[in-house]
Amino acid sequence: MPTTTTSPARTHPRRRRATGAPPFLVGWGAIAGLVALVPLVYLVVRSLDAGPGAFLEVLGRPRTGELILRSLALAGAVTAACMVIGFLGAWLVVRTDLPGRRAAGVLLALPLAVPSYVAGFTWISEAPGLAGFWGAFGVLVSVSFPYVFLPVVGALRATDTGLEEVARSLGHGPARVLLGVTLRQVWPAATAGGLLVALYILSDFGAVSLMRYDTFTLGIYTSYRGTFNRTPAAVLGCVLVVLAALITWGEARARGRAAQLVGRGVPRQAAATRLGRWRPAWAGFVGLVIAVSLGVPAYSLTHWMVVGSSLGVDLPDLGDAGLVTLQAAAAGAIVTTVLAIPVGVLAARYRGRATATLETATYVGHALPGITVGLALVFLGVRVLPGIYQELPLLVFGYAVLFLPLAVGAVRTAVVAAPPRLEEVSRSLGHSRFVTLARVTLPLAAPGVGAGAALVFLTIAKELPATLMLRPTGADTLAVRLWSYTGVGQYAAAAPYAVLLVLLAAIPTLVLNRAFREHDRALRAQEKEDR
Amino acid sequence: MSLRTHSAVLRWIGAAAVTASLAAVAGCGGGTPAAAPADGAALTIYSGRSENLVGPLLDRLEKAVGVDVEVRYGSTGEMAAQLLEEGADSPADVFFGQDAGALGALSGAGLLAPLPADVIAPAAAKYRATDSTWVATSARARVVTYNPDLVPAADLPRSLDDLLDPKWKGRIGYAPSNASWLSFVTGLRLIRGEDGARQWLTAFAAQNPQRFDGNGAILDAVAAGTLPAGLVNHYYLYEKTSEVDPAGYKARNHYVPNDPLGLVNVAGAGVVEASDNKEAAQRAVAFLLSEEAQQYLVDETGEYPVVEGVTPTRDYDLAPLASLSPPDVNLADLSSLEQTEAMLQQVGLL
Incomplete structure (x- = not known):
């Protein structure tokens, strides 16, 4: 039997207590937990600065409740739309005969590299009438659906198509197979991506501010930028942490109730689903998503370059910024993924209260605005680590705090899909748990882990507020240069930096695709041999 | 063996990581300027x-x-x-x-x-x-930016109280989280006192002013004709018109001397x-x-x-600076921002 469906009840034997986890994994995960705790400690210290009275005063402000509801409404709507687009996009690219699916696989990941303030600016300058909820919704969906797309692609590639074939052979229609089998298979990956979207929307200020839809972050930014008082910002940050914890908990419940499917370890990619007469319609759907998410910014950038007088590309500067970005994003992606592995493995294999808490702790950083996490690291850096303050290591540390959940979710989802039986075989052959992790679990989970690293890379490349505070003096990333030009209205000069940012973002996606193709080839050769 | 094929993915990822790190090292040499000299005099x-x-x-x-x-x-x-x-x-x-x-x-x-x-x-x-x-x-002076196609010269405000006229309802923009807007409100408090300021802000809030991300966004909306006027700093116009043709950029500065609207920051x-x-x-x-x-x-x-x-x-x-006749406000007093924020919260403008 190629796959095993296990109901939640049946997964319990795998849910050993956290105490059963190997000590090296617990220690390694604890480091990740400590990293994630930095902003929490900072927020608590800062928000109680002015005494509990000030804390309650900020919470009791008339607009606080209203702004929470506005943020949640936006986060809910954007998350739902991203899950639909991300899932359908991934399914079309991985499982069907969609024309141009290889190119679509790359193009659908790229919008993640478009900073929300760039997307927001391009939308509002082309269509000022869009301002408000729907404008903010459109911009945020267009830049964040890859949070769902990438992990679901990873999950689809790692799971077996056998069950879908069985369903089809039983006479189920394509829609029923898609929703009843495929969606259920990748549901954990999709909800993990949706969680990232929801938390990101809570933290965003750039797009909502440009689209003139007030959310909870308005109070935080007014506090930093307008009144130079960090206490209200910290109190509001605590509220975001609580919201993030609740949403993370809710996602775990939603994920846990879904039936989980365990692959047998060798995903077999059957013949692509034929889209038949719906093929043009699906191609049109993918084309539309790409046109809106990449086409609109591309059109706007071209427009800036044509009408702007500030155009004059400083190639050495552009190259330097590109290399600094590559350096920071690559280092950040590697460190973040390494920290995420134990958390993801613990969450997948040793489910318990302690691991659930650890996992939640790593997620809250993603709901906090970059400026808050940046200040938390300033707080830590100048006091505890002055030697690396405003040096690359602390910047990378900051990226890990901000983007740990991107990799944690990917690792967990991939490990859940890997059959524990193979690990048991490895253990029974006398391999240590570390060797088993390194030689069985992680190779099985590689597609998902790689997708997580790519997600981190893309997101770091465009990060701005924490980068501004923590970067080594003079080391400007593409996002910093972009901000520097757009801040004074020099859009034409800014455009090449935006273009390079998106091009750079194609690298991890192309590398992953290449890896998967090689993987598939090796698999096909293997199957021939087996026969 | 299936695990071997899986490790192809890992190999690729590893190769990519190495490549990226090498590029990163190269970037380190070429991209960042030399650090401060050892004598600490930088x-x-x-x-x-x-x-x-x-x-x-x-x-x-x-x-x-x-x-x-x-x-x-x-x-x-x-x-x-x-x-x-x-x-x-x-x-x-x-x-x-x-x-x-x-x-x-x-x-x-x-x-x-x-x-x-x-x-x-x-x-x-x-x-x-x-x-x-x-x-x-x-x-820098606070000014009213306006689109001459939408606002006839006769309608331009002579004081901030003119903005409370029904004809401005929904037609004026401001940037709630922007520091110069907050400085203007602080100036208003210093000039008119807490009650006077609260009174004006309450009436202004009832005018349904449009909220924007910042001064630049207000100017763009005015130039595009989607907003008749807004409260900004004077020099943003020069930033904008240095990038695009001034003739096609339909935003103008209107100075309001002898009035809190014309605060100089x-x-x-x-x-x-x-x-x-x-x-x-x-x-x-x-x-x-x-x-x-x-x-x-x-x-x-x-x-x-x-x-x-x-x-x-x-x-x-x-x-000319001499013609601005800004209100007499001690700039150092503009730091009483917490009271300003509290007042804006109260009247619903934040």
């Missing part, structure tokens, strides 16, 4: 003003002061927050900010060291902090108390008040000088 400037505006000026400053200068660029608000967080351990020597409120907040937290009298002497008295902890380097600089190089830092601030620096600021940004006798050599459609 001066670190935190600039809340944009590199594209003041970068060349700070290059000249480096020559004039005669020490290596490292500049970190950021937004004034974010940089002020960073300095507040760094406190006594800050690596910064000089703070160069966009707004009197930020300078006042840093000064209030004891993070700025008093400047010697001869350093700040060139600036007119109203452009210095009462306790000499910072000095203005340029001045400043950008300024101070020496950081934590600096271990205060003497050089003071020379840096002195340079910003030199005729050379003042001329640069006036010419490149369309702002007003804080030193007598400097006039722009470029053709900005600028109202």
Whole structure:
């Protein structure tokens, strides 16, 4: 039997207590937990600065409740739309005969590299009438659906198509197979991506501010930028942490109730689903998503370059910024993924209260605005680590705090899909748990882990507020240069930096695709041999 | 063996990571300028003003002061927050900010060291902090930006109370989280008192003013014709029209003299108390008040000088500073921002 469906009840034997986890994994995960705790400690210290009275005063402000509801409404709507687009996009690219699916696989990941303030600016300058909820919704969906797309692609590639074939052979229609089998298979990956979207929307200020839809972050930014008082910002940050914890908990419940499917370890990619007469319609759907998410910014950038007088590309500067970005994003992606592995493995294999808490702790950083996490690291850096303050290591540390959940979710989802039986075989052959992790679990989970690293890379490349505070003096990333030009209205000069940012973002996606193709080839050769 | 095929993915990822790291190392050599010299004499400037505006000026400053200068660029608000967080351990020597409120907040937290009298002497008295902890380097006026196609000249407000007329309902823009808007409200409180200010703000809120991300966004909306008018700083117009054809950019500045709407705010600089190089830092601030620096600021940004006798050599459609007759507000008092924020919360404008 190629796959095993296990109901939640049946997964319990795998849910050993956290105490059963190997000590090296617990220690390694604890480091990740400590990293994630930095902003929490900072927020608590800062928000109680002015005494509990000030804390309650900020919470009791008339607009606080209203702004929470506005943020949640936006986060809910954007998350739902991203899950639909991300899932359908991934399914079309991985499982069907969609024309141009290889190119679509790359193009659908790229919008993640478009900073929300760039997307927001391009939308509002082309269509000022869009301002408000729907404008903010459109911009945020267009830049964040890859949070769902990438992990679901990873999950689809790692799971077996056998069950879908069985369903089809039983006479189920394509829609029923898609929703009843495929969606259920990748549901954990999709909800993990949706969680990232929801938390990101809570933290965003750039797009909502440009689209003139007030959310909870308005109070935080007014506090930093307008009144130079960090206490209200910290109190509001605590509220975001609580919201993030609740949403993370809710996602775990939603994920846990879904039936989980365990692959047998060798995903077999059957013949692509034929889209038949719906093929043009699906191609049109993918084309539309790409046109809106990449086409609109591309059109706007071209427009800036044509009408702007500030155009004059400083190639050495552009190259330097590109290399600094590559350096920071690559280092950040590697460190973040390494920290995420134990958390993801613990969450997948040793489910318990302690691991659930650890996992939640790593997620809250993603709901906090970059400026808050940046200040938390300033707080830590100048006091505890002055030697690396405003040096690359602390910047990378900051990226890990901000983007740990991107990799944690990917690792967990991939490990859940890997059959524990193979690990048991490895253990029974006398391999240590570390060797088993390194030689069985992680190779099985590689597609998902790689997708997580790519997600981190893309997101770091465009990060701005924490980068501004923590970067080594003079080391400007593409996002910093972009901000520097757009801040004074020099859009034409800014455009090449935006273009390079998106091009750079194609690298991890192309590398992953290449890896998967090689993987598939090796698999096909293997199957021939087996026969 | 199936695991072998899986490890193909890992191999690729590993190869990619190595490639990226190599590129990163190369970037390290080529991308970042040399670090500070070992003698520790380098001066670190935190600039809340944009590199594209003041970068060349700070290059000249480096020559004039005669020490290596490292500049970190950021937004004034974010940089002020960073300095507040760094406190006594800050690596910064000089703070160069966009707004009197930020300078006042840093000064209030004891993070700025008093400047010697001869350093700040060139600036007119109203452009210095009462306790000499910072000095203005340029001045900017609050103006009403408007689209002449949508607002006839006769309808332009002569005072802020004119904005309470029903004809402005829903037709005026402001930037709620912007520091210069908050400074304007603080100025209003100082001029009209708490009750007077609350009264005006309540009536203004009832006018359903349109909220924007910042001054630039307001100007773009006015130029595009989607917003008739907005409350901004005067020099944003010059920033915009240096990028696009001024004839096609339909936003104009309307000055409102003798009125809180016409408040004059400043950008300024101070020496950081934590600096271990205060003497050089003071020379840096002195340079910003030199005729050379003042001329640069006036010419490149369309702002007003804080030193007598400097006039722009470029053709900005600028109202003369003398004609502005701004309200009489002590700039240092613009730091009472918490009360301003509380009031704006109360009337629902935040």
